[in-house]
Amino acid sequence: MTEFIPPGSRFLTLDAPLPMKRGGALHGARIAYETWGALSPRGDNAILILTGLSPDAHAARHAGNPAPGWWEAMLGPGKPIDTDRWYVVCVNSLGSCKGSTGPATPDPATGEPYRLRFPELSIEDVADAAARVIDALGIARLACVIGNSMGGMSALAFLLRHPGRARAHINVSGAARALPFSIAIRSLQREAIRLDPNWNEGRYDDARYPESGMRMARKLGVITYRSALEWDGRFGRVRLDSDRRDDEDPFGLEFEVESYLEGHARRFVRNFDPNSYLYLSRSMDWFDIGESCGGDTAAGLAAIRIERALAIGVHTDILFPLQQQEEIADGLRAGGADARFLPLESPQGHDAFLVDIGRFGPAVRGFLDAL
Incomplete structure (x- = not known):
């Protein structure tokens, strides 16, 4: 069992128990985060970033860690999220293995990793943990909450459960609820x-790690993160050179796209805890912002009170399809927000917000410049 904590991370250890939505509480929970820029004297320039399933809190380089972050092109001096103006806080999700307390973390009561003794995790718990960080930093009201993918869910939960804590919101390829297709894909990932056999009911270690299951789960995920249009344009039907094929395996890798998926999966599997993957994945399936309104998603969104919002998505996203970002904008507008829906034409599917900064960057910059 391993945690993967980036250098330069900061930590908040909670003095008070953190109640979990589905029962139980975490005692002495630790939340990892990183910050950029400086908080203004009035404390009115803070932005909170909530992440997707796998990223850590290291969204961009800083003095404590000069390595490029997962959103390096978006965040920094002079960039769309301009740290010369904004004080930016990125929080690693509760339940992760990247610094925040999760299944791979030692349980203070036993000294052994929580494993499957970790309480059932909900998106709402991720939001509540992030709110504790904002409280500890002395931020009374955020200028904006930005959520990407799963982080878009976490951001909506934050805004609903902590009213008055933010003026504005940018939802990037997020959703107000999980749809059947996404649930089905994540169900297959968890099943893999x-x-x-090495998963062993969550009782694995570095010597007996469920590598095959994690490889398959990651491959399934990567397939849905990009679009068929990009797969075709990037790889076509190009076959591997003979020296890259295993002629002794009659069903081995044959196409460039297969080799890409295999390489991507192998780089991921030993850098993420499988139990954390299970918990975070299931939390997404459970999420519906309308749960507190009798399952009425539109009513749940309309219950959120913010001034301005922007919901961005792309036409080629099959995992968080474009109608989900439109639903967010419509729902927030019904609640009184000046909410805009922005569909983009990027060919790169769900992961476009990570790589197509040429399209996403101006949209984010324009919204923040107007705050």
């Missing part, structure tokens, strides 16, 4: 991990 659990059927690996």
